[in-house]
Amino acid sequence: MVPRVGMTDLEALxxxxxCIDDDGQADASRVVKKRAxxxxxSRICGICGDTLNRPIAFLGPRSExxxxxxAFPPLHLSCARESAAARADAVGGHLGHVHADGAWLMVTTGGFDLIRPSRRGDPVWFSPNSVIEILEA
Ligand SMILES: [Zn+2]
Incomplete structure (x- = not known):
């Protein structure tokens, strides 16, 4: 992750x-819907907040x-790789999940769809629509 001008202390951590809300509250175990x-x-990465480029990566438990x-927004391939490598040491949640254990996969894709909730309060989901590769993460 390359530090950016204007990056907050929380993002630097x-x-x-x-996972950071408008008030600056940060919780790696939940996704802030507005940011998602x-x-x-805006086609920006869920980890670093910079503009995405292809291929786009999604990272999450095998069930997803x-x-x-x-559940977690699209990522740069490099951000996804770093996050996958850091998952074993994750404390207090990882990429919007309370638990970071179990089998996770990384899916690379050329594009995705945002699935909006049918009921207020439910989460949004991201669906890769042209999968390139599925990798153990
Ligand atoms: Zn990124």
């Missing part, structure tokens, strides 16, 4: 962009990969 939607609409819908 490597709490993912999508911003990641989708099997269902082709991820």
């Amino acid at each position: 490597s709490v993912p962009f999508a 939607i911003r990641c989708a609409l 990969a099997d269902g082709n819908r991820f």
Whole structure:
């Protein structure tokens, strides 16, 4: 992750962009919906907050990969790789998940769809729509 101008202290502490709310509250075990939607609409990375480039990566538990819908926003391939490598040492949640254990997969794709909740309060999901590769993470 390359430090950016204007990066807050929390972001510098490597709490993912999508896990920090507008008040600066950071919790790696939950995704802030407003930021998740911003990641989708502005095509920015859920970890570093910079503009995405292809291929796009999604990272999450196997159950999410099997269902082709991820709770965490799209990522740079490099950010996904770093996050996958850091998962073993994750304390207090990882990429919007309370638990970072078990089998996780990384899916690379050329694009994705944002799945908006049908009910207020439910989370948004991200669905890769042209999967390139599925890797153990
Ligand atoms: Zn990134």
